[in-house]
Amino acid sequence: MEKIDKFKVVAALVRSFFSAFPAGITDCLIKDPAEKFRPRSVKKAMLNHYEAVGDAFNDIIFYPLARINYSIEEIEDRLRKADMGRMTMAGLVRMACRTDAIYEAMVAEYKRNFMALLGGMTPDVGTHLKEYHRGKGDDSVDSDTAISLCVRTAMTAYARGIRRAGTGKASLHQATLYRLLLESMATLLHDKPFSLSGLDADDGLDAIFMRACRTEHNFMVMTSEMDNTYAELVKNEGIIAQDDTAN
Numbered sequence: 001m002e003k004i005d006k007f008k009v010v011a012a013l014v015r016s017f018f019s020a021f022p023a024g025i026t027d028c029l030i031k032d033p034a035e036k037f038r039p040r041s042v043k044k045a046m047l048n049h050y051e052a053v054g055d056a057f058n059d060i061i062f063y064p065l066a067r068i069n070y071s072i073e074e075i076e077d078r079l080r081k082a083d084m085g086r087m088t089m090a091g092l093v094r095m096a097c098r099t100d101a102i103y104e105a106m107v108a109e110y111k112r113n114f115m116a117l118l119g120g121m122t123p124d125v126g127t128h129l130k131e132y133h134r135g136k137g138d139d140s141v142d143s144d145t146a147i148s149l150c151v152r153t154a155m156t157a158y159a160r161g162i163r164r165a166g167t168g169k170a171s172l173h174q175a176t177l178y179r180l181l182l183e184s185m186a187t188l189l190h191d192k193p194f195s196l197s198g199l200d201a202d203d204g205l206d207a208i209f210m211r212a213c214r215t216e217h218n219f220m221v222m223t224s225e226m227d228n229t230y231a232e233l234v235k236n237e238g239i240i241a242q243d244d245t246a247n
Helices: 006-029 039-046 050-069 072-081 089-097 100-118 125-131 143-165 174-189 201-213 216-236
Strands: 003-005 140-142
Touching: 003 006, 003 143, 006 039, 006 050, 006 100, 006 140, 006 143, 006 174, 039 100, 050 072, 050 089, 050 100, 050 143, 089 100, 125 174, 140 143, 143 174, 143 216, 174 201, 174 216, 201 216
Parallel strands: none
Antiparallel strands: 003 140
16 A cells, blocks of 8 residues: 655645536536536636535535544544534634644645636646645655545535536536546546556546556555445435436
8 A cells, every 4th residue: 555645635635626516516507518618618607606615615625634634533532622612614624634734735725726716727637736735744645545535525526516506416427527536546646647648449448547546456446435435425415326317
């Protein structure tokens, strides 16, 4: 099992949210596939939803941040001791970051991604890998945990965006979901955009995911978390299928 720099994990988690939450909204509100990545169309679709980004982010990002900074026992103890009558979600996220350095990195990544979203975009993988907030120190996260948390963040944010759009759609669009997960693995497990050279149409989607995940073990961790998170989305977010033809 590998170790991944904690600041890189934080950046990948934040970008996973910011690519997935708007994707849920745009999948519902933009019917022409050619328009879904045009900044003008994205800004129009997001116009009545920008104010929801902060609350959705805090709600979804709390668990991943807590998980990489505390043991389960530690975070449960912190929550028991917290004054929950006064604690806001923003305060809980600050607590989940544990250190000033991680909090500052999270805030920097939030601002960078939110400004891009105001322009109707998500930073592309290459730009993200060049510009994400680096910190000092050698804190790291085991790769299994980091992969699982990025998958969970992307899928949960995507489903939350679908629900936020309010159109009655309750299914995941597979092409979008696969794109989100590929980008999430690319930002987490690579230092530059991975190449598809040597692959052809006969190799299939699994071969692309293997290239993104780098090892068969990482691929298995990703697919296992996909299944687990999907079951949670069915239960908690009203998702009824992984196939758009369901509704």
